[in-house]
Amino acid sequence: MGIKIDTITWKKNLEEIISRLENRDKLRENLLRLTRELTRKCREAVFHIHSKNFQRAEETLAEAKELVDKINEYKNTEPILYYSGSVNSAFTEYVEASTLYNIVKNKRLISLSELEVTIPAYLAGFGDVIGELRRYALTLIKENKIDTAWEILRLMETLYVELSRLSYPEALLPGLRHKMDVARIIIENTRKDILFYEKSSELIQALEKANRLVSEKGEA
Numbered sequence: 001m002g003i004k005i006d007t008i009t010w011k012k013n014l015e016e017i018i019s020r021l022e023n024r025d026k027l028r029e030n031l032l033r034l035t036r037e038l039t040r041k042c043r044e045a046v047f048h049i050h051s052k053n054f055q056r057a058e059e060t061l062a063e064a065k066e067l068v069d070k071i072n073e074y075k076n077t078e079p080i081l082y083y084s085g086s087v088n089s090a091f092t093e094y095v096e097a098s099t100l101y102n103i104v105k106n107k108r109l110i111s112l113s114e115l116e117v118t119i120p121a122y123l124a125g126f127g128d129v130i131g132e133l134r135r136y137a138l139t140l141i142k143e144n145k146i147d148t149a150w151e152i153l154r155l156m157e158t159l160y161v162e163l164s165r166l167s168y169p170e171a172l173l174p175g176l177r178h179k180m181d182v183a184r185i186i187i188e189n190t191r192k193d194i195l196f197y198e199k200s201s202e203l204i205q206a207l208e209k210a211n212r213l214v215s216e217k218g219e220a
Contacts, residue, residue, distance in 0.1 A: 024078070031074055031081050035090035038067040042093040046100060046132060050139065054105050061101060064094055072116060088124070088174070091117040095125020100132045103155070120173050127163055127179035130156050134190045141197050149194050156187050 041064040048057035068091070074082040081087075095115055102110045112122045133156050140149040160183050166173060 024081070027074070027078055028081055031071065031078075031084075032086055034067055034071050035086045038064055038071065038090040039093045041067065042090075042097040045097040049097070049101050049104055050132075050135060054101075057101055057105075061098055064097070068094055068116060083118070088118060088121050091121030092124040092128060095122050096128045096132065099125060099129045100136070103129075103133070104136060120176075123163060123166065123173060123176055124179060126159055127176055127183060130159055130179075130183040131186055134186050137190050138193060141194060146194065146198060153187070153190055153194060156183070156190065160184065160187055 041060055045057045045060040045064065048054070048060060071082070071087060071090070074087075095110075095117060098110055098115060102108050112119065115122060117125075133152050137149045137152045137156075140146070140152065160180065163176065163183075164180050166176065168176075170177065
């Protein structure tokens with residue numbers, strides 16, 4: 001005796017599932033587009049910050065914030081898509097750019113509530129900004145602003161020490177431990193660069209002073 005199984009109802013159910021998956025796939029593609037655009041805007045803002053074009057940097061960060069708001073709309077409706085690697089990476093870039101801007105321009109550290117991003121992205125962004133602060137410190141060295149370069153280095157060290165205290169599993173704070181390993185090297189290299197410039201400047205000044213004394217004696 002054969003077994004009769006009703007497949008018609010199941011097929012209708014399958015069609016509904018396919019329709020939902022198609023819709024989710026479209027949402028996923030749109031979210032990826034938003035995260036790519038956010039990443040591009042943040043990198044553009046960082047470029048403007050290092051170029052000291054703060055007005056353009058502020059405008060670009062405002063455009064980035066609009067993208068963040070659109071991405072945050074997915075938080076309640078599509079949490080599986082929202083808590084994905086692409087969103088976390090884009091948010092990390094946003095934190096990094098916003099933090100760099102506020103340090104360089106406003107002399108302050110920006111809070112989690114102001115940025116409206118996930119906690120992992122917030123902390124990862126602060127980990128990444130240490131590298132951008134090295135870049136800023138090197139610019140200060142070239143401009144002979146050694147005292148300010150030392151201040152930036154102390155800030156880098158503070159960020160490193162505080163973030164290194166967060167010994168949570170990789171699942172909670174993905175990539176942060178590795179970022180701290182990289183940050184330690186960055187900080188040491190920055191310290192060496194500042195010290196080298198200081199010693200070189202002192203040597204040059206000493207040589208210039210010696211040359212002046214020799215010249216004065218010769219004229220006498």
